[in-house]
Amino acid sequence: MAGTSNPTQIDGQLFEFLLRQGDNVLVLGHRTSEWCGVAPALEEDIALTNTALDLIGQTQLWLGYAGEVEGKGRSANDLAFLRDVYDFRNVLMLEVPNEDFGRTLMRQFLFDAFQVPWLTALCASSNQNVADIAAKSVKEAIYHLDRSTETVIALGDGTEESNARMQSALDYLWPYVGELFGEDDVDKAMHEAGVAPMPATLRGDWETTVNSTLSQACLTLPDSKFAHSGGRTGFRHTEHLGHMLATMQTLQRSYPGAAW
Amino acid sequence: MALASISEAQVWDWLEDVPDPEIPVISVVDLGVVRAVNVMDSNAVEVTVTPTYSGCPAMAVISMDIETALAKQGIKKISLKTQIAPAWTTDWLSEKGRARLESYGIAPPRAAGGPERCPRCKSEAVERVSQFGSTPCKAQWRCAECLEPFDYFKCI
Numbered sequence: 480m481a482g483t484s485n486p487t488q489i490d491g492q493l494f495e496f497l498l499r500q501g502d503n504v505l506v507l508g509h510r511t512s513e514w515c516g517v518a519p520a521l522e523e524d525i526a527l528t529n530t531a532l533d534l535i536g537q538t539q540l541w542l543g544y545a546g547e548v549e550g551k552g553r554s555a556n557d558l559a560f561l562r563d564v565y566d567f568r569n570v571l572m573l574e575v576p577n578e579d580f581g582r583t584l585m586r587q588f589l590f591d592a593f594q595v596p597w598l599t600a601l602c603a604s605s606n607q608n609v610a611d612i613a614a615k616s617v618k619e620a621i622y623h624l625d626r627s628t629e630t631v632i633a634l635g636d637g638t639e640e641s642n643a644r645m646q647s648a649l650d651y652l653w654p655y656v657g658e659l660f661g662e663d664d665v666d667k668a669m670h671e672a673g674v675a676p677m678p679a680t681l682r683g684d685w686e687t688t689v690n691s692t693l694s695q696a697c698l699t700l701p702d703s704k705f706a707h708s709g710g711r712t713g714f715r716h717t718e719h720l721g722h723m724l725a726t727m728q729t730l731q732r733s734y735p736g737a738a739w
Numbered sequence: 740m741a742l743a744s745i746s747e748a749q750v751w752d753w754l755e756d757v758p759d760p761e762i763p764v765i766s767v768v769d770l771g772v773v774r775a776v777n778v779m780d781s782n783a784v785e786v787t788v789t790p791t792y793s794g795c796p797a798m799a800v801i802s803m804d805i806e807t808a809l810a811k812q813g814i815k816k817i818s819l820k821t822q823i824a825p826a827w828t829t830d831w832l833s834e835k836g837r838a839r840l841e842s843y844g845i846a847p848p849r850a851a852g853g854p855e856r857c858p859r860c861k862s863e864a865v866e867r868v869s870q871f872g873s874t875p876c877k878a879q880w881r882c883a884e885c886l887e888p889f890d891y892f893k894c895i
């Protein structure tokens with residue numbers, strides 16, 4: 480690719496970047512909301528739905544701005560409810576099923592541990608809208624990380640059963656964490672424009688948080704360096720995302736433009 | 740009713756009477772979500788609001804309540820602007836608002852990360868039940884003295 484870029488190209492890449500931010504919180508927000516009414520305890524039910532609410536709120540900010548940048552008149556709702564699987568740009572880790580409470584909280588923790596330093600860095604973005612959305616979101620992310628860290632430690636350092644479930648959640652999710660630190664042309668363009676750091680530069684911070692928490696949780700870090708990819712480029716999602724979208728989008732698909 | 744002229748202070752006064760829909764003992768001004776009032780002319784007012792939490796479902800109701808309250812005062816053109824920066828912080832809760840929260844049974848936010856005392860019996864022996872509560876801005880705590888559970892306004 481030639482090193483020169485024109486404004487349209489930058490806008491296109493900024494749009495991609497914004498979809499990645501918005502789709503991450505949208506997909507995790509929807510997954511988390513699946514616990515509404517069925518969580519193991521009332522307090523956890525309330526915590527999960529409040530977390531989902533924060534994530535969906537952040538989605539509105541990211542996708543709202545994405546629609547503005549795209550300039551085709553699409554709203555945050557249009558982007559959330561009227562795109563197909565291959566248009567989504569979330570990392571794969573966030574779309575796999577909840578499975579159980581343990582995996583849900585382990586995933587939340589692995590994501591929160593990334594999101595806190597990531598959003599903190601974005602607060603210094605050269606793009607004022609990105610900086611403002613990050614500053615709003617990071618307060619919520621810090622709160623989420625507090626809770627997911629405590630819960631991962633409590634369950635990991637809990638009973639034999641809860642420890643085994645947390646270890647299996649970690650083993651299952653581990654091959655998906657690498658995608659958080661991916662780098663491609665969009666990342667490079669955002670880095671050059673001062674919009675965002677390269678995600679890979681956050682890996683050290685992330686590992687510090689994760690290693691210390693997992694060791695307090697009596698869990699063993701998997702050895703494997705294998706990393707699935709394809710979510711944040713839209714190249715290859717898991718088979719799970721389509722099922723999730725079928726549920727999430729059914730109303731807007733069946734009754735286009737429905738509002739209340 | 741047409742008003743000869745209105746001042747910004749007058750509009751702030753009116754907004755002082757608009758209760759927060761989820762915690763009606765404090766006003767939207769006490770909550771700190773009203774960031775600016777701009778009187779364009781005797782018939783047109785612009786109010787800038789900021790959300791507490793990004794997904795707070797009360798924001799739509801708050802906007803509607805502000806419009807209704809100003810319309811009642813005879814303002815014809817009311818525009819509401821939403822701004823997210825600077826991000827809302829519990830530092831913006833007014834002193835009056837904090838006192839009212841406590842007498843209503845909700846412990847006001849503290850930088851230390853937890854309530855100072857039970858809003859009911861004032862005992863300092865309190866413990867956390869959950870980091871989240873009945874609305875995005877609250878957490879659940881319990882008093883070890885009077886044994887009552889209570890809401891704590893989260894500090895962000």
Ligand SMILES: [Zn+2]
Nearest residue numbers: 857860882885
């Ligand atoms: Zn008490």
